[in-house]
Amino acid sequence: DIQLTQSPSSVSASVGDKVTINCRPSQGMNRNLAWYQQKPGRAPKLLIYDASSLQSGVPSRFSGSGSGTDFSLTISSLQPEDFATYFCQQADSFPLSFGGGTKVEIK
Amino acid sequence: EVQLVESGGGLVQPGGSLRLSCVVSGFSFSDHYMDWVRQVPGKGLEWVGRIRTKANSYTTEYGASVKGRFTISRDDSKNSLYLQMNSLKIEDTAVYYCGRDRRASAAYMDVWGEGTTVTVSS
Numbered sequence: 001d002i003q004l005t006q007s008p009s010s011v012s013a014s015v016g017d018k019v020t021i022n023c024r025p026s027q028g029m030n031r032n033l034a035w036y037q038q039k040p041g042r043a044p045k046l047l048i049y050d051a052s053s054l055q056s057g058v059p060s061r062f063s064g065s066g067s068g069t070d071f072s073l074t075i076s077s078l079q080p081e082d083f084a085t086y087f088c089q090q091a092d093s094f095p096l097s098f099g100g101g102t103k104v105e106i107k
Numbered sequence: 108e109v110q111l112v113e114s115g116g117g118l119v120q121p122g123g124s125l126r127l128s129c130v131v132s133g134f135s136f137s138d139h140y141m142d143w144v145r146q147v148p149g150k151g152l153e154w155v156g157r158i159r160t161k162a163n164s165y166t167t168e169y170g171a172s173v174k175g176r177f178t179i180s181r182d183d184s185k186n187s188l189y190l191q192m193n194s195l196k197i198e199d200t201a202v203y204y205c206g207r208d209r210r211a212s213a214a215y216m217d218v219w220g221e222g223t224t225v226t227v228s229s
Contacts, residue, residue, distance in 0.1 A: 034215040043219035091214040096154040
């Protein structure tokens with residue numbers, strides 16, 4: 001089974017900052033990785049799939065990269081609506097799994 | 108509008124059973140694989156399982172913590188997805204979400220319901 005380790009677990013940032021979140025699988029995998037955003041009391045929202053493809057309707061300030069055992073999500077210029085928790089998810093093999101989450105908080 | 112609406116959550120005693128439903132609208136349900144994902148409030152996401160389409164014999168996959176206790180099914184004529192939960196444990200307490208797979212070849216969930224809460228307690 002593939003375990004996903006996200007870092008950091010939380011980050012404090014200001015509007016306009018660049019934020020990068022990392023996701024490391026326990027074993028090398030193909031680029032079958034997604035990123036989700038979740039706000040309190042709401043369902044997750046798909047942002048990125050196939051490691052770097054932007055889901056329709058998602059702002060271009062979100063980008064994904066990586067392969068193998070090192071993936072990342074970058075928000076190029078943090079906006080007020082981006083304060084949320086972010087999860088990575090692997091779709092490379094069953095059982096599917098999620099990272100532990102990264103909370104992006106207002107500095 | 109694409110919509111998924113879960114129902115059936117509630118309070119159940121340990122060892123009991125519960126059946127969750129997810130009714131969908133706004134897209135061709137029969138063409139999509141579907142998933143269940145759960146989340147303990149304030150904690151991370153846990154994948155529960157997946158069901159494929161009729162073309163793929165409605166085959167299923169499950170996470171280790173629910174395998175043998177939970178069963179996913181679907182009724183394409185009713186645009187409905189189900190999660191039968193048996194032998195429930197306290198640790199099954201969570202918000203349960205249904206999600207639509209973006210495409211068959213990779214299990215990314217591009218549409219989610221708002222969730223239904225299951226509480227397992229005596």
